[in-house]
Amino acid sequence: MKAMILKGLSRFAENPAPLVPVELPEPAPGEGEILIAVSACGVCHTELDEIEGRTPPPAYPIIPGHQVVGTVAARGAHAGRFQIGERVGVGWIYWACGHCDACRAGTENLCAGFRATGRDANGGYAEFLTVPEAFAHAIPGIFSNSEAAPLLCAGAIGWRSLRLAGLSDGQNLGLTGFGASAHLVLLAVRHRFPRAKPFVFARSERERAFARELGAAGAGATEEAPPEKLQAVIDTTPAWKPVVEALKHLAPGGRLVINAIRKEESDKAELLRLDYPTQLWQEKEIKSVANVARSDIREFLELAAEIPLRPAVEEYPLADANRALAELKAGKIRGAKVLRMA
Ligand SMILES: [Zn+2]
Ligand SMILES: [Zn+2]
Numbered sequence: 645m646k647a648m649i650l651k652g653l654s655r656f657a658e659n660p661a662p663l664v665p666v667e668l669p670e671p672a673p674g675e676g677e678i679l680i681a682v683s684a685c686g687v688c689h690t691e692l693d694e695i696e697g698r699t700p701p702p703a704y705p706i707i708p709g710h711q712v713v714g715t716v717a718a719r720g721a722h723a724g725r726f727q728i729g730e731r732v733g734v735g736w737i738y739w740a741c742g743h744c745d746a747c748r749a750g751t752e753n754l755c756a757g758f759r760a761t762g763r764d765a766n767g768g769y770a771e772f773l774t775v776p777e778a779f780a781h782a783i784p785g786i787f788s789n790s791e792a793a794p795l796l797c798a799g800a801i802g803w804r805s806l807r808l809a810g811l812s813d814g815q816n817l818g819l820t821g822f823g824a825s826a827h828l829v830l831l832a833v834r835h836r837f838p839r840a841k842p843f844v845f846a847r848s849e850r851e852r853a854f855a856r857e858l859g860a861a862g863a864g865a866t867e868e869a870p871p872e873k874l875q876a877v878i879d880t881t882p883a884w885k886p887v888v889e890a891l892k893h894l895a896p897g898g899r900l901v902i903n904a905i906r907k908e909e910s911d912k913a914e915l916l917r918l919d920y921p922t923q924l925w926q927e928k929e930i931k932s933v934a935n936v937a938r939s940d941i942r943e944f945l946e947l948a949a950e951i952p953l954r955p956a957v958e959e960y961p962l963a964d965a966n967r968a969l970a971e972l973k974a975g976k977i978r979g980a981k982v983l984r985m986a
Contacts, residue, residue: 645667645668645669645670645770645771645772646665646666646667646770646771646962646963647665647666647667647668647707647766647769647770647771648663648664648665648666648707648708648769648770648962648963648965648966649663649664649666649668649705649706649707649769650662650663650664650694650695650701650704650705650706650707650708651664651704651705652704653695653696653697653700654695654696655696656692656695656696656969656970656973660966660970661966662695662966662969663695663708663769663965663966663969665963666705668770670771670772671766671772671773671774672718672720672774673718673719673720673723673774674720674721674774675720675721675722675723676720676721676722676723676776676777676778677719677720677723677774677775677776677777678716678717678718678719678720678723678725678726678732678774678775678777678780679716679717679718679719679720679772679773679774680712680714680715680716680717680732680734680772680773680774680775680780681714681715681716681717681771681772682712682713682714682768682770682771682772682773682985683713683714683715683731683789683984683985683986684712684713684714684789684790684792684793684959684982684983684984684985685709685711685712685713685767685768685769685793685962685982685983685985686709686710686711686712686793686794686796686797686798686824686980686981686982686983687709687711687960687965687968687969687972687980687981687982687983688710688711688797688798688824689823689824689882689904689972690710690736690763690797690905691708691709691762691969691972692882692969692972692973693905693906694706694708694762694763695708695969698905698906698908699763699905699906701763701764702763702764706762706763706766706767707762707766707767707768707769707770707773708762708763708767708769709761709762709767709768709769709770709983710734710735710736710738710760710761710762710763710767710768710796710797711733711735711768711793711794711795711796711797711798711982712733712734712761712767712768712773712793712796713731713732713733713783713789713790713792713793713796714731714732714733714768714773714789714985715729715730715731715732716728716729716730716732717772719777720774723777725777725778725780726777726780726782730782731782731783731785731789732780732781732782732783733780733781733782733783733792733793733795733796733941733945734761734767734768734773734775734779734780734781734796735761735781735796735797735800735936735941736760736761736762736796736797736800736801736935736936737752737753737758737760737761737779737935737936737937737938737941738759738760738761738764738765738775738776738779739757739758739759739764739765739776739779740752740753740755740757740758740759741755741756741757744756744757750937750939751937752937752938753804753934753935753936753937753940754934754935758935760935761773761775768983769962769965769983770962771962771985779938781796781938781941781942781945783945784945784946784948784949786949786952787948787949789984790957790959790982790984791954791955791957792945793957793980793982794824794828794955794957794979794980794982795828795944795945795948795953795955796941796945797825797936798823798824798825798828798955798980799825799828799832799944799945799948799953799955800936800940800941800944800945801825801903801933801935801936801940802825802826802828802829802832802878802880802903802944803829803832803940803943803944803947804903804933804936804937804940805825805829805878805880805901805903805933806829806832806833806836806878807940808899808901808931808933809876809877809878809899809901810876810899811833811837811840811875811876812837812840812875813837813838813839813840814837814839814840815837815840815841815875815876816840816841816842816843816861816870816872816873816874816875816876816895817833817837817840817841817842817843817874817875817876817877817878818842818843818844818845818870818874818876818877818878818890818893819842819843819844819845819855819860819877819878819880820845820846820866820877820878820879820880820881820886820887820889820890821845821846821879821880821881821886822844822846822851822852822854822855822863822880822977823851823880823972823977823980824955824977824979824980824981825880825903826844826878826880827854827855827858827955827956827979827980828948828953828955828980829878830842830844830855830858830859830860831858831859831951831953832944832947832948832951832953834858834859835947835951835953836947841861841862841872842859842860842861843860843861843862843863843864843870843871843874844860844862844863844864845863845864845865845866845868845886845889845890846863846865846866847865847866847975848975850978851863851975851977851978852864852865854956854978854979866885866886866889867885867889869892869893870893873893873894873895873898874890874893874894874895874898875894875895875897875898875899876894876898876899876900876901877890877893877894877898877899877900877901878900878901878903879900879901879902879903879904880903880904881904882904882906882907882908883907883908883910883911883914884907884911884912884914884915885911885914887900887902887914887915887930888914888915888917888918888923891918891923891924891928891930892922892923894923894928896926896927896928897926897927897928897929898928898929899928899929899930899931900928900929900930900931901931901932901933902930902931902932902933903932903933904932904933905934955979955980956978956979956980957979957980957981957982958978958979958980958981958982959982959983959984960981960982960983960984961983961984962983962984962985964983965983968981968983
């Protein structure tokens with residue numbers, strides 16, 4: 645099978661093509677696993693974190709990709725949940741133990757043994773992958789393969805962030821950064837909280853114009869002040885400045901949710917500008933989002949089908965994975981980037 649593999653850590657500035665095209669044997673599904681023939685795989689900012697070492701894979705080579713849509717091509721022993729040919733998806737959660745305190749409390753995303761697709765196990769930048777069938781998801785029929793892919797991470801983790809933000813209808817929500825995840829959160833908010841006002845803060849005018857097009861109540865630059873205080877903010881940027889700026893605009897008791905697996909170090913000095921009376925006092929909260937649980941993916945797929953929510957996607961052939969990642973790194977984004985296998 646064709647695959648794009650990562651052989652070791654790399655920096656985009658020095659190596660614009662960190663993934664290498666290879667021909668590999670098709671994997672065989674083990675007990676309780678299914679083999680998926682991949683149709684589409686979303687491109688996520690977390691791949692940049694894996695490649696550049698902010699959340700490094702434990703072993704190489706590894707096939708990245710954790711927003712995988714395809715069809716069941718084979719079933720291992722004792723795997724009977726899906727039929728051959730059925731369309732399924734795989735998100736960031738590849739496996740959790742099921743019996744630790746976190747798993748039993750319904751927070752399998754915090755499982756100490758959590759394994760991530762495309763980091764701890766081979767992912768979807770390939771023609772095939774295997775996955776434990778319990779961690780695969782049926783895909784609603786109304787979505788094309790490319791539309792379904794970004795729902796599995798960008799959408800599901802956006803949904804988890806929105807839940808953790810504790811937003812109620814009629815409140816103001818800030819979104820800092822406007823990539824794949826934030827654009828899906830905006831569409832979900834408009835449906836779920838029709839009287840809420842979403843304000844978007846993004847570095848490029850292209851992203852801000854896209855946010856207005858999708859129904860944002862306002863869109864401005866990172867350092868701009870919104871017309872009203874915000875009860876909640878979801879940050880999807882890799883930087884610190886948007887966090888420091890957003891805290892200024894939170895209403896008393898407001899919550900900032902950071903939806904990023906890692907932050908980059910380049911503007912960490914911005915944190916020294918933090919002013920306790922204006923940015924943290926008044927019971928403001930900061931919370932991070934870690935991974936996703938299967939329920940986040942399931943709930944978001946259901947919601948997206950009910951709305952129905954159509955992600956804006958830009959498609960690339962598998963062989964152009966490096967170009968898609970380089971454009972993501974450079975901030976050339978409109979919606980979600982997806983690799984198509986055929
Ligand atoms: Zn992701
Ligand atoms: Zn566990």
